Amino acid sequence: MSNPSFVVIGSGMAAFGAAYRLHSEGISPVMFDKNSYHGGHTTSFKNEGGFIFDMGPHISYTKDPRIQEIFADSVDQKYETIQIYLNNYWRGHWPQHPAQLHLHGLPHDIVVKVISDFVEEKNAPERTVRNYADWLYASFGKTFSETFPMQYTKKYHLTAAENLSTDWLGPRIYRPSLEEVLLGALSPTAPHVHYVTNFRYPTAGGFVRYLTKFVPLGNLKLGHELTAIDPNSHELSFANGVTARYDQLVSSVPLPELIPMIKGAPSDVVDATRRLACSTCVLVNLGINREDISKAHMTYFYDEDMCFARLGFPHMLSTQNAPPGMGSIQAEVYFSSKYKPFTGKPEDWIEPVIRDLRRCGLLRDEDQIMTKEARLLKYANIIFDLERAEAVKTVHAYLDDIGISYCGRYGEWGYLWTDESFKSGEKAAERALSGALTQR
Structure with a gap:
């Protein structure tokens, strides 16, 4: 029998966790991603103004020594180690987190x-x-x-x-x-108690740099949007007309998109995906002509009349995320197709974010906004509503039955951090390896 064909859908942290595990067995999987760039939600972008923004807040605070070393090696040990400072905003007050x-x-x-x-x-x-x-x-x-x-x-x-x-x-x-x-x-000086105390972040290039040494581990094919899966013939179809066969398939595709693509998926499984909820996030990214915007790395906002739920300050993670002497803000405005549908364009939220930044005092009248942009993150955070557990159980049982190994935040449909996503990919690869042995 010829060597089995291993295929990984996606190129984010979980997908490369799968590629990493398969590579350890001497297997170079074929990896398909619909985007023209790798990284998925781990992607970072540098705009024309020289500011680097990640696709949402990303830091590595794993306490797992193995994962710490894997990530450190991927950036040639060039990372920042930062003592985190988090705070909150409530009605003009800024209590620590x-x-x-x-x-x-x-x-x-x-x-x-x-x-x-x-x-x-x-x-x-x-x-x-x-x-x-x-x-x-x-x-x-x-x-x-x-x-x-x-x-x-x-x-x-x-x-x-x-x-x-x-x-x-x-x-x-x-x-x-x-x-x-x-x-x-x-007392104004209470103990700092939080599940994050310090974190690591790549010195240059944004969070996506943690994937640098993983990219060569798979035969990566960008610009391939998956449109159909035939679990009987083990064939994949893509929007560009390409087809590919697999013996073992690892998917990081969000479950509500994955299941409808599977030929013959039972109606109860399709219905279960409709009960899965997640948030959609508009990320508003601003570059400012000063770096002393905030002493926090992240701020949580409780006031209902503030449009954003959370702010991050990318220049606080690495000085190379912004030009010298400048700072950056990333605001998160949340929606959900199930509870609060998003309408309009991401750019519609730039001015409301700027307005509320001025209201809370983080932006001054004399500040110069060097760059502003908005991006829509269709899948942001999993919403653990009371329908989730049973729906996920139904979907995962079906995928197990047809031999598709799922991974990542949107494959497991869980609240996975960076290290957990990488490990999720490794575990999915383990299942694929076991499936290959069973087929022999």
Whole structure:
């Protein structure tokens, strides 16, 4: 029997995780990507003004030594190691992140009510946790939950906390003790407690540089948009008329796009993909003629009348992300086809973002905006609503049955960080390798 043909769809972090694992077995997979560039959501762009922007906020804070070394080797050990600083904006106040540990400086009536509710909740009978809202009330009490995380949920997840599961939480939200809450309320210098303490970022070229040494591991074919998969004949069809055969297929294609392309996909599986929710993000990228815009690497915004949910400052990740003496801002404005459909053009949000940056004081009247652009990220964050778990189970069971190995945030339909996406690709490659052995 001839050597099996391994095909990987996509060229992002998960897809190259699969290529990396296959390469370790002496296999060079054929990789197809619909774009004219590699990287998927890991892509970085340098505009005419000399500013580099990633496709959304990307940093590497993995604590896995193996992944740390793999990434470091891919950039020839040329990376920045940065102590992270995160903060929040709420009604003119800028508490450090996480807000539950940094109440100092907020209005006294809010601080008193937050602490009172926190104590009351701790002394109440244990609450049954059926959803994210229950978890928030049990963790922080009513006032803090409804003032901060529930407001952010509406902007970032685009649905109410009552409609979210807790499957995505992991270490992402810190549950403090009463002593920690009191210390953060009484003192301006509370302990820095967060799941991210420091991170790495490539010195030059943006986050996509982490893929540099992975690109040669696969036979990469750009400009190939997948349109159909025949699981019986193991044939792929592309929009440019090319067809290709596979013995083992690894896909990082978003599930709502992948399933309708599969010939003969059962109606219940197709219906399940329609219940999967994710956010769409408009990224507004601005280059500014000064670098002292903010001391934070990222800021979370809770106010409903601020159009963006989060800001990042790419020049804070590497000085080479902006021309000397200049700074950059990336604003995230969220939508969802299921809960808050996007209409219009991405460019429509440039001026509203600039307006709100001036309102909160990050942009000054005398600032010169050197460059401005907007990009639409169709798939941003997975929304863990109460329909997700059962729908994902149905879709994955079908893909397992027909031997398609799925990976990445949109293949697993999970909340995967960079290192988790890479490992997801490795695991998908493992399944493909096992499938090849079974076929022999």
